[in-house]
Amino acid sequence: MEYVIGIDLGTSSVKALLVDKKGNVAGETTATYPIFHDHDRYSEQAPDDWVKETKNVLRELINKYDLNKDDIKGLSFSGQMHGLILLNEENNPLRRAILWNDTRTNEETKDIEEVIGQNRLWNITKNNPLEGFTLPKLLWVKKNEPLIYKQATTFLLPKDYVRYRLTGRMGIDLSDAAGTLMLDLNKNEWSTEILEELGIPHHLCPPVFPSDTYCGGLLEGVAEEIGLSKDTKVFAGGADNACGAVGAGILSKGKTMCSIGTSGVLLTYAGEEKTHFNGDLHFFNHAPDGKYYAMGVTLAAGYSLQWFKEVFLKEQDFSECIAATASLPVGSRGLLFTPYLVGERTPHIDPFVRGSFIGMDSSHRKEEFLKAIMEGITFSLKESLDIIQENGMEIDTVIAIGGGAKSEVWLQMQADIFGKKVVSLTNEQGPAMGAAIIAATGCQWFSSLHEAAQNWVKEGTIVTPQPSNVKEYEKLYPLYKKVYHHTKGITKELAEFRV
Template sequence: MDYLIGVNIGTTCTKAVLYDQDFNALASASRSHHLFRDEPEMLEEDPDEIFDTVVDTLHEVVGKTDLNNGTLRGVSFSSMMHSLIGLNRVNKPLTRVLTWGDNRAAKYAAEMKQNGAGLKIYQRTGTPTHPMALPYKLIWLKNEHPEIFERTTCWLGIKDYVFWRLFGVLKTDISSASASGLLNLKELDWDKETLKLIGISADQLPQLASPYEQVRGLRSQIAAKIGLPMDTPFILGAADGPMDNLGVGALDQGTTAITIGDTSGAVRVITDQPRFDIEGRLFCYALDEEHWVVGGPINAGNTVFSWAGDKLFAPEKQLANMMHEESLDVVAKIAKTIPAGSDGLIFHPFLNGERAPMWNANARGSFFGLTPHHTRAHMARAVLEGTVYELYAISLTLETVVGEPRQIMATGNFARFGLWRQILADVFQSPVAIPQEQDSRTLAAVVMGMKSLGMIKKIDAIKEHLKKAATCQPDPATYDIYQSLVPIYVQLSSDLQQEYNAIADFQHKYCHFN
């Protein structure tokens, strides 16, 4: 029996999963990451802590592997996008990890969006104008922290840093690079115009490589700690967003993959070449040299649902904990008591700003339509529906670029909530398939690893091994309700753009929360 390990370095945790050659998950381990919010709009992590989580999860999973009856062929990776670390001349971190959720570059992204420079960067790189993207993070550092900017000799992402610590190489895969806003998608090389605008050179960035590239020669102390031979191949892998599509087999243009995880969600479609939205509302990233992912992300995930539970249902959550029940399940049960449409209550889930399709880091959450009739239960359902409305708004934009979907596949932690699955099917008025495999990113990493190692010829071999998905059918009785509410939802978020900026300015000036 041959084994592979898939590792996903996510925003909130690192997870390693052991698979056999038939894509069956046999063992797993995970470690959480500490998030730093020392000031408003900050969302940083400790790169060395994340490196330790990779080593620790690998050590645990390797310990669960029966190497007497098989061979561990390799380790392959998936990793969060839009992360940035600055290294000094001896390759020691000068910064923490600036994650995708760090919005401190909002001012500079807004300026570039207004003067048109951001759209030009998008047209070359496929990365929308938003503080998550590296051009704006770098411009922010250049202006706000010049002492760091001037001392940095290498800018890289978190997976690149992990490979540096493991092997002493400075490489990045083209998938992760394509999400940086620094890679020219047509040339598959660092974009000279963007680098010149920022004031950095290609020599300050990692060497570009294929997602299928193998790296060998683990540092001896690390190899001993993990329990692996030093010559074990580690495959670079790809960015976690495109990996979601691969992990559920959504590899053709007619299949839309919708994901909601702990901190964010997205709507994505695979294409055979880069495709762009003329208004810059969608991203275009690489999975590999032959597959491209077009779509849009939202900042709402389980964190928004958790916020609703913490702020609206604290007593119920406490009772659930005492009874050893999942607190979010309790909130979902309460929301289920309310009819579709929440009796006209609409929630905009912009607690952390928003990305697609508006790309406004200053966007703020709100309930709209409150009356004396509405209860906390209405608010709970409105939170679920608002998240789906935002995904649907992205889907409408996506259709203008890639056409209408023939199939929708939903993955992520939210997929385990039956009510959310039903709302998704009802708002989209389309059947929604729920794959049984929910660790799509670690599975996708293993698929890439298998192709790299010659165990499979094409990555679409995954389709033959995926277990049949359950399907949630839309309820026709909800059609008129959601078709009436969605336009109101979209129009409100469009009309409030100036007010979002104004209230964000007020909060930055007078409020003291992170």
């Protein structure tokens, strides 16, 4: 039997997915690693922890499923975006990696906008300068850790460092490079303009290449350590959102992915069209070469539910609580929730705003609070969907993955609020499946990522909007959109009382 492996390097864990030629998941293994929060707003990891645990999950996969090393024909990667790893002359990390969710770079983000200018940033990178991106992190090290910065010879992103340690191939794929705020998306190369104006030497930027680039085999010592053949083909891979979209089959016009995990993502296929959405959405390179996607982000999607569960429903069966919301009316009997527990990203780039329950009275029960949270998360994602459609991009089908796809109640709510057909998948495995599809295509099992996804991605439940619910949500949605504007100032002033 022949297999490929998709490796997903996440923020809290790494996952290895074993997939056969028919797209069946034959096995998986996971391992965790620590996150370091040494100071307020800091979030870091040790790059060599990623390498260690990636080797461990690959070794465990081989042993657990009693595989012959020659059974594995190829592997590829998905990885958390934006994280900065600085390497010295020996290509060893100079410090811990600064992660995507590290928010220490507020001043550097302002500096970028001041020096480059918002319109030029939109025209070159297609994105706003945000604290999570790589460029502000690089400027922070330059300003605050000058000795480390002077020793740096190159930088990498998380999965690219792991791939380098496994293969010796240095570089960053385009879908991940797009999230650095240093890539010129018009040329798909590093922006000389941005680098020179911010005083960043070009040599720090490694080669860039498409996600399906063949990066060679495994280093001999690594292959022996893991139990794989050194001839196992390794392909570049992509950013987690790009791979998640590949794994959900978002590879043609009209297809859109709604992913509800800790954060929420509304991502649509843009094809070869390039636009900057005036910074209202992220716009990045997709895994297929020469293709792009647009994406809106709700920072606290599943996290809002997790918070409510841990604080108010700890002793109860959470799935039963969600199922109970099906009998409640649209609008949770006049209760609205905004999911701004950690600020917001789309359509409001606002790290200071906080969440609200609006309209509650003493008759509201926990089930209605729960439904209001689900509605608020979905309303927030609809704001991204609206921006996409207002810019002339069609959406006919929404593929639901993550926590929002595991409940028929929530699938129906998404269909009713979005006003679109919503589809779940029978073999959903997130970005790891996308990485496996990249490996399978690289091994020439398929002629393209699109063909691979057509064969491997299997639709499950199909939900269509209920007209009566759609009508009610159309009345409620404008009220939801008013809440941000009425509460943003209040929640900012309340910050001094949060101790």
